Amino acid sequence: MKKLSVFLFVIVICIWGYDLFQSEINFPPSTNSSTSINEGDLILINSSYAMHENAIPTDIIQAEQHINYASIDDSSIELSKRLVQPLNAMLKEAREQGITNFAINSGYRTFETQQSLYDELGANIALPAGHSEHQLGLAIDIGSTNGPMGLSEEGMWLAQNSWRYGFILRYPEGKTDITGISFEPWHFRYVGIPHSQILFDEQWVLEEYLAYLKENGSYEMKSHKIIYVSSIDQAKQVANNSPYTISGDNLAGYIVTVKKQ
Numbered sequence: 001m002k003k004l005s006v007f008l009f010v011i012v013i014c015i016w017g018y019d020l021f022q023s024e025i026n027f028p029p030s031t032n033s034s035t036s037i038n039e040g041d042l043i044l045i046n047s048s049y050a051m052h053e054n055a056i057p058t059d060i061i062q063a064e065q066h067i068n069y070a071s072i073d074d075s076s077i078e079l080s081k082r083l084v085q086p087l088n089a090m091l092k093e094a095r096e097q098g099i100t101n102f103a104i105n106s107g108y109r110t111f112e113t114q115q116s117l118y119d120e121l122g123a124n125i126a127l128p129a130g131h132s133e134h135q136l137g138l139a140i141d142i143g144s145t146n147g148p149m150g151l152s153e154e155g156m157w158l159a160q161n162s163w164r165y166g167f168i169l170r171y172p173e174g175k176t177d178i179t180g181i182s183f184e185p186w187h188f189r190y191v192g193i194p195h196s197q198i199l200f201d202e203q204w205v206l207e208e209y210l211a212y213l214k215e216n217g218s219y220e221m222k223s224h225k226i227i228y229v230s231s232i233d234q235a236k237q238v239a240n241n242s243p244y245t246i247s248g249d250n251l252a253g254y255i256v257t258v259k260k261q
């Protein structure tokens with residue numbers, strides 16, 4: 001019995017020691033990080049690039065039950081759980097500023113839903129199944145109950161402020177030649193902070209941002225450094241002991257977001 005206790009004690013010490021060693025050589029903890037090129041907040045999905053099945057969300061929830069400060073008439077509207085906090089915070093701030101007539105009209109779509117939309121509306125209006133950001137659970141269509149979104153206070157407020165909560169106006173005016181989609185003042189995509197700020201400041205669409213990163217290798221801000229690399233091993237190395245997150249771009253590489261200390 002005594003021998004067994006000593007044996008167990010030695011095992012525990014070994015495991016503890018190994019853990020300690022591991023934690024010393026481990027990279028810093030990160031959140032929402034992706035290890036696949038086809039996953040993450042920054043993956044590009046458009047008419048040319050389809051989503052990979054890895055990107056199908058597994059945290060889908062009902063919008064009606066979780067989203068405040070917006071009218072949601074359809075109980076079948078769903079979205080990724082990740083959007084709940086930033087979306088509620090954004091709509092709350094708008095409400096505090098007197099902008100209150102938001103309506104959530106669309107959220108997560110399954111492959112089948114997107115397929116039926118495409119069949120029903122045609123290629124000029126809908127994207128084929130596998131090519132819509134709505135299938136990621138990271139896109140929402142927000143309208144105004146006060147008229148057309150592009151002309152409403154709600155649309156104008158979101159266009160100016162949504163970046164502060166990690167969202168981008170994905171299909172802005174004047175970028176149709178790049179996005180392939182006409183101006184959609186209602187479609188917001190979550191990319192997370194600080195990327196939403198960069199896109200807003202530079203007036204880039206996601207296609208332009210990813211092309212810039214790929215070509216230049218990095219983007220420097222006061223608070224973060226954004227680095228583009230081609231392998232997951234490189235992605236982990238460039239963080240250099242600072243907190244980081246990783247997202248694939250769905251094309252050829254990884255975007256590492258390093259928080260400056």
Ligand SMILES: [Zn+2]
Pocket residue numbers: 106134139140141186187188
């Ligand atoms: Zn949309």
